[in-house]
Amino acid sequence: MKLLSVNGICKSFGGLAAVSDMSFEVEEGQIVSIIGPNGAGKTTVFNLLTGFYTCDAGSVMFAGEEISNLSPSVYVEKKLTRTFQNLKLFPTMTVLENVMIGYQSCIHYGRMDAIFNTPKKRRAELEARDRAMEILKSIDMDCYAGERCMNLPYGVQKQLEIARAMVSGPRLLLLDEPAAGLNPQETRQLAGFIRELPDKGYSVLLIEHDMSLVMTISDYIYVMDYGKKIAEGVPGVVQKNERVIEAYIGKGGVKHAARG
Numbered sequence: 001m002k003l004l005s006v007n008g009i010c011k012s013f014g015g016l017a018a019v020s021d022m023s024f025e026v027e028e029g030q031i032v033s034i035i036g037p038n039g040a041g042k043t044t045v046f047n048l049l050t051g052f053y054t055c056d057a058g059s060v061m062f063a064g065e066e067i068s069n070l071s072p073s074v075y076v077e078k079k080l081t082r083t084f085q086n087l088k089l090f091p092t093m094t095v096l097e098n099v100m101i102g103y104q105s106c107i108h109y110g111r112m113d114a115i116f117n118t119p120k121k122r123r124a125e126l127e128a129r130d131r132a133m134e135i136l137k138s139i140d141m142d143c144y145a146g147e148r149c150m151n152l153p154y155g156v157q158k159q160l161e162i163a164r165a166m167v168s169g170p171r172l173l174l175l176d177e178p179a180a181g182l183n184p185q186e187t188r189q190l191a192g193f194i195r196e197l198p199d200k201g202y203s204v205l206l207i208e209h210d211m212s213l214v215m216t217i218s219d220y221i222y223v224m225d226y227g228k229k230i231a232e233g234v235p236g237v238v239q240k241n242e243r244v245i246e247a248y249i250g251k252g253g254v255k256h257a258a259r260g
C-alpha cells in the first residue's frame, strides 16, 4: 500500500530553485532513501514534508490524505515524525526522560494542571513514562533508561534520537542523516537498527550521505541533484546509473557522496 505520495513539489529561495518538480513514493513497510550531493535539496524536501517550509507547488498525500503545508506540530498527529541532522537530545537528562519528551504532543493537560500537579497531569506523565519504556524495551534499550544521555556512546545516542521519534507512534519516520559522525562499526550497528524498523511497524524515509548504509538498507532510492530527481531505482540499479556517478564524481568525492 502507498503510504506517502509526493507529487511535483517545488520550493525556491529568491532565484534559487532548491526543489523542482520532485515526485516520489514510499510504500508501507519500505525503507526509501533520498540521496544526492551537498545542496541537492534533500533537507528542503524533508522541511516541505514536515511543514517547516511551505511548498510553492505540488502536493503531498499521506495515508490517503492531503497533508501539504500544515503546521509542523500537526504532522506528529498525522503519524509522520522526523529526526534532525544534528542531535537534539538533552544531554543531562536521562534516556527515559529524553524519550518521554517525544510523547509530549500526545498528552494534554493545562497550565493549571501543571502548576498544581493535578491527578490529570500525573496520569499524563505516567502514560508518557509507560509509553517511553515500552519503546525502549522494543529496541532493547531499556537497560539505558536511567543513564544520563551524555554518558552514552555516540552511536547509541543516535538510536535514542530515533527512539524519541518512535514514541509518538508514527507510521513514517523521516531520518535526516542518522549516520553523520559515526564510525564504520557504529554505522553497521545503526544499519541493523534501522533495518528492523519496518518489522516493528515503521516505514522509513531516509536522507543519508553514507553510501554503505544507504546501499545496505534501502528498498528503493531516489537521487537528487540541483533540486531535481535525476534517477531512481533499487540500490543495484542506482549504483550503476551514469547520471548518478557523474553527479557525485563530477562534483567531488564518491566515498561519502558529498560535494566539496
Ligand SMILES: Nc1ncnc2c1ncn2[C@@H]1O[C@H](COP(=O)(O)OP(=O)(O)OP(=O)(O)O)[C@@H](O)[C@H]1O
Residues within 6 Å of the ligand: 013, 016, 018, 036, 037, 038, 039, 040, 041, 042, 043, 044, 045
Ligand atoms: N532557508 C533557506 N534559504 C535560502 N536558501 C536555502 C534555504 N534552505 C536551503 N537553501 C538552499 O537550497 C539548496 C538545497 O539545500 P538543502 O539543504 O536542501 O540541500 P541538501 O541536499 O540537504 O544538502 P546537504 O546534504 O548538504 O544537507 C542549497 O543551495 C541551499 O543553500
